[in-house]
Amino acid sequence: VNVPGRLVYTDNGRAKNIVSRKDGLGGKPDAVVKVGFWFWADWRPVEYKSMVRAGAPRPKDVIQIMAQGLLVEAEYGRYPKYGYLEYASGVHVVRLGGRSRRWIRKFLKHLRRGSHPQVKRGDRCDVCPLRTRCPVVA
């Protein structure tokens, strides 16, 4: 792990599935590192991506790490202040915290209700491999 902190969880195949019943979420973060101790302890999720990403991290990956924060909260009792996105080109530190926690919870509620805001369409549909089967694009 190329991030600071002590490795407390890693998805090595035998790792347990972390579940947040409250949010209806379950999964295995790639890794969780613990930074600080006692009252100052912060458990931070780490997500590995094989792609090269020079500028800002992909929004999709950011949403993923925000949701992983909810799993970390369910397991360790505290929503992380930071998360790490490790691309082949380097590590991006993502600031999470209380604002991020409220945002992702609200977003999740919107998604489940079906009234969610959607990502701007842009060019992504042009390169989507599913475009031939997609009724939205066709």
Next chain:
Amino acid sequence: VEHDAVAIAERAIGVKAAGRPRSRLGWTSPSELAEYAFCPEAHYLRHEKGIDVDTAERRIGTQKHASWAAGMGASWAVRRFFIRLMWIFFIVGAAILGLTMLGGNL
């Protein structure tokens, strides 16, 4: 490099969905949630219809999330129903077996 998660997510998410998405988001994982947030239609095709993103072909049972139910095009509600049915059979079966054994001993 430090980035603000909420700022990035808010920049990317902006437009309201045109209509109700075809697939429902039930119990999910963070990666599936992110995928669904960005394109519910792609999520529907992948998870409900079992269409592979790489080849855009229907592949049953070979995908990570594709199950027999996904291959049949069943929704999460149907899958949940069968899972619950399986549990009911298991519990009722165990109860019958237990009572039979108990009855034999009495």
